[in-house]
Amino acid sequence: MPTPPPPALSGRRGQAARNDGAILDAAREVFLTDPKAPIAAVAERAGVGISALYRRYPGKEDLLRTLCHDGLRRYLTEAEAALAEPDPAAALRGFLERVVVADLHALTVNLAGTFTPTPQMDADAVRAAELSTALFERARPALREGLVVDDLTLVLEGCSAVRMPTPARTREIRLRYVEVLFTGLTTDPGRPLPGPPPDARELSWRWLDT
Secondary structure, three states: OOOOOOOOOOHHHHHHHHHHHHHHHHHHHHHHHOOOOOHHHHHHHHOOOHHHHHHHOOOHHHHHHHHHHHHHHHHHHHHHHHHOOOOHHHHHHHHHHHHHHHOHHHHHHHHOOOOOOOHHHHHHHHHHHHHHHHHHHHHHHHOOOOOOHHHHHHHHHHHHOOOOOOHHHHHHHHHHHHHHHHHHHHOOOOOOOOOOOOOHHHHOHHHOOO
């Protein structure tokens, strides 16, 4: 999802804000395609000079951190909004749909382990886990027996892997499978889920070597 446009500014401040939005949008496109791409590829895609990029982001890790932290903050915003909705099951469904459309988990899948998170990112990740758990527990009466909150993470990752030739078609197909998967989350066929559920350590393995 493109970075929201910054507030209207004039002169150099306005140009800097526009450049930053273009850089982050370009970085998302470049690094989701190839996490090992050089930072110069981002400048080229954004249509800015490499010096303008380095003024804002001294190195590739700084850019990756900002990109992922922006996604994490968006996740927090969506989770908090969902918790404010009155119907727990509908709130969880809407949350899954919005997170999938925003493509937030693609950042984790592709970029985890490529940079060292900041303490604030670690704190926000803890908060994201708390909010996810709250959403899940609130909706638990409507969910299939045997599910755990970490199952939601893998559902979201699976949807983020779907890519079609156009953004509009990608969005449409992802929402199609959110619907299919949500039916599986809420329909109990009377048999147990195979295998033990994922745990938090399994889901964080990508970050362990940073």
